Amino acid sequence: MEKERMFALNLSFKEVMDSEGRELGVLHNIVIDARTGILTELVVKPASDLDTSGFKKENDYIFLPFDAVKSVRDVIVLDSERIRPRA
Amino acid sequence: MEIELSSLYGQDIYTDRGVYVGKIEDVNVDIKGRRIAGLVVKNINPNVFDVGNKRGIIIPYRWVLAIGDIVLIKHVKQRSKSKMKGEESEDSEEEKSEESSDKE
Numbered sequence: 001m002e003k004e005r006m007f008a009l010n011l012s013f014k015e016v017m018d019s020e021g022r023e024l025g026v027l028h029n030i031v032i033d034a035r036t037g038i039l040t041e042l043v044v045k046p047a048s049d050l051d052t053s054g055f056k057k058e059n060d061y062i063f064l065p066f067d068a069v070k071s072v073r074d075v076i077v078l079d080s081e082r083i084r085p086r087a
Numbered sequence: 088m089e090i091e092l093s094s095l096y097g098q099d100i101y102t103d104r105g106v107y108v109g110k111i112e113d114v115n116v117d118i119k120g121r122r123i124a125g126l127v128v129k130n131i132n133p134n135v136f137d138v139g140n141k142r143g144i145i146i147p148y149r150w151v152l153a154i155g156d157i158v159l160i161k162h163v164k165q166r167s168k169s170k171m172k173g174e175e176s177e178d179s180e181e182e183k184s185e186e187s188s189d190k191e
Contacts, residue, residue: 037123
């Protein structure tokens with residue numbers, strides 16, 4: 001069974017991949033809505049061979065929607081359908 | 088207001104009556120629910136929570152009122168061992184009376 005609750009410190013520096021096995025990068029931070037506590041985005045340090053054009057970017061980091069997260073275990077897996085950069 | 092999760096680490100928590108609670112050490116997140124479940128708090132003010140030998144507590148995020156330069160939570164009455172036994176001030180008296188009745 002997948003653990004539903006995790007400590008955020010254990011999440012940082014986890015590898016982030018999409019559901020096609022493409023390496024996206026390493027988790028750097030998570031953006032939250034402070035009022036509601038809802039997790040909105042993953043801040044990811046992109047892998048060196050990732051084409052970051054089309055991703056929301058800020059200071060060398062890419063922002064990915066948290067609702068694309070499919071599972072979190074040894075790595076974080078995102079649904080590639082939901083993070084496909086706009087063509 | 089959107090903030091980065093890591094900016095919470097090390098922030099001081101106070102209740103809305105100005106009482107110091109502790110310092111945020113980590114954040115407990117609910118992955119499926121896509122929300123923060125609780126704040127892991129260390130350096131607990133012993134007058135607010137009786138943590139015994141434990142190093143910290145997790146405060147449910149629904150207690151959080153505001154996050155800014157500090158974190159404000161709802162003022163809570165101590166929910167600890169002494170509360171379960173009864174009112175703090177009466178604790179010692181109750182224990183004494185129980186002891187004496189045992190002897191009889």
